[in-house]
Amino acid sequence: MNKAIQLNVTGSKNSGKTRIAVSLIRExxxxxxxxxxxxxxxxxxxxxxxxxxxxKHHQAGTVSTLISSPQKLVCHMRELSALKEQTxxxxxxxxxxxxxxxxxxxxxNSVIKCLAAxxxxxxxxxxxxxxxxxxxxxxxxxxxxxxxxxxxxxxxxDQFSKDxxxxx
Numbered sequence: 001m002n003k004a005i006q007l008n009v010t011g012s013k014n015s016g017k018t019r020i021a022v023s024l025i026r027e028x029x030x031x032x033x034x035x036x037x038x039x040x041x042x043x044x045x046x047x048x049x050x051x052x053x054x055x056k057h058h059q060a061g062t063v064s065t066l067i068s069s070p071q072k073l074v075c076h077m078r079e080l081s082a083l084k085e086q087t088x089x090x091x092x093x094x095x096x097x098x099x100x101x102x103x104x105x106x107x108x109n110s111v112i113k114c115l116a117a118x119x120x121x122x123x124x125x126x127x128x129x130x131x132x133x134x135x136x137x138x139x140x141x142x143x144x145x146x147x148x149x150x151x152x153x154x155x156x157x158d159q160f161s162k163d164x165x166x167x168x
Contacts, residue, residue, distance in 0.1 A: 004036070004093055005160045008101040008127075011114030016146055020114055020132050021102040027153035028098050036096040038089075040104035048076060098156075110159070112152070129159060 009021045021037065028035045048055040054067045058076050067074040075088065093099050101109060111125060115133040130142040130152065137143045144152045 004096045004099045005156075006099045006101065006107070006109040007156065008104055008107055008109045008111045009114065010103065010111055011132075012116055012119055015114040015116040015119060016132060017102050017114050019146060020112065020149075020152070021100050023149035024112075024153060024156065025100055027149050028156075031153070031157075033097040034095050036093040036099045038099065038101045038104065040101060048074075112156075114146075130155060 007024075009017050009024070011017045025035050025037060048058065048067070054065050054074075054076070058065045062076075063078055065076045067076075077084065080088075101107060109127065110129045111127045112130045112132060113125075113128060115131060115137065117134065119133075128141050130144060131137050131139065132144050132146055132152070134146065142155055144155070
């Protein structure tokens, strides 16, 4: 995989993670960057429609099912080892400049934390580079409002421009 910048957008449930991830993806894409995303969830999920052929394959017991068309590729896997995940990510994100992770707190990526009303930033996290909050927060990192997507994008680009000599 190339040297994509990987960022985690974290926060409590309903803190605005999706809103910030989507706005950051939109802003980076508008500036010509290739952006990939990973939506992490702690609960089981289905991404196929009941009754479709691929759903029937999966229900019949396949270990892996690919849905392939000229425009898209979707992969359903029952169990995902670390090696399989790394291999899939290398293929899926090989041409990405940025990978935005929403919700995963277990990586070593830099973190943008969304704060809902009443949330705290007291815990120490050396990965934290910015906080998104409706009210100003003074905890030693940059703080942005939920409507400041352009400013957040500029901040991210400034933070990581030294890691990519192709940026102007």
